[in-house]
Amino acid sequence: MRVTHQLPNIFTAVRLAATVPLxxxxRGxxxxxxxxxxxxxxxxxxxxxxxxxxxxxxxxxxGQALDPLADRAGISAIAWTLASVGEIPRRVPITVxxxxxxTALLTSKAAYRGHLSVSYLGKVRSAILFVALVMAASGPRKRGRLGRLPHALADLGAVLHIAVGVGYIRTAHKGDGRGHWTH
Known part of the structure; x- marks a missing residue:
């Protein structure tokens, strides 16, 4: 496989690696x-x-394995850190x-077999959480009139995260009643 074919994986790996310095x-x-x-x-x-x-x-x-790992690890780590410095509510990273x-425990077999794919709601949830994290990272002095908007977006993202997780779990357990997939 040519190096260009690995560009998506390189971007994902960079995202995962960049989480630590962020x-x-x-935290500082x-x-x-x-x-x-x-x-x-x-x-x-x-x-x-x-x-x-x-x-x-x-x-x-x-990429199919690394991308969700980079997303979940990064969102969790950055949200926990922003919550620890008071920029978003602690309930958000706890919920995530x-x-x-x-979701990992209840969908791992279906995910391994390729029976799960990213949902549209999952993309919306991620976008909302990303915007909330970006806004929260600006700090309270830079937000001005936007004030608590990052809190509200983070809470909305957490609610959507629950809905997406439930959706993945339901999809993972749709089978013939004995846990076997019918297609």
């Missing part, structure tokens, strides 16, 4: 425009890797973590 930066109490731009660039790699993979037909098993663990 979290350290935020540094929020503001630079942090917000960093989180926005981090989030943008999710769109870039997906667009490249779909449009160029560069999908891969590695609980739903992610439950």
């Amino acid at each position: 979290v350290r930066h935020i 109490g540094r929020t503001g425009l630079a942090t917000s731009v960093g989180v926005a660039l981090w989030a943008a790699t999710d769109w870039v890797d997906g667009a490249l993979a779909r449009r160029m037909h560069w999908e891969s098993k590695v 973590l609980v739903v992610d663990v439950a």
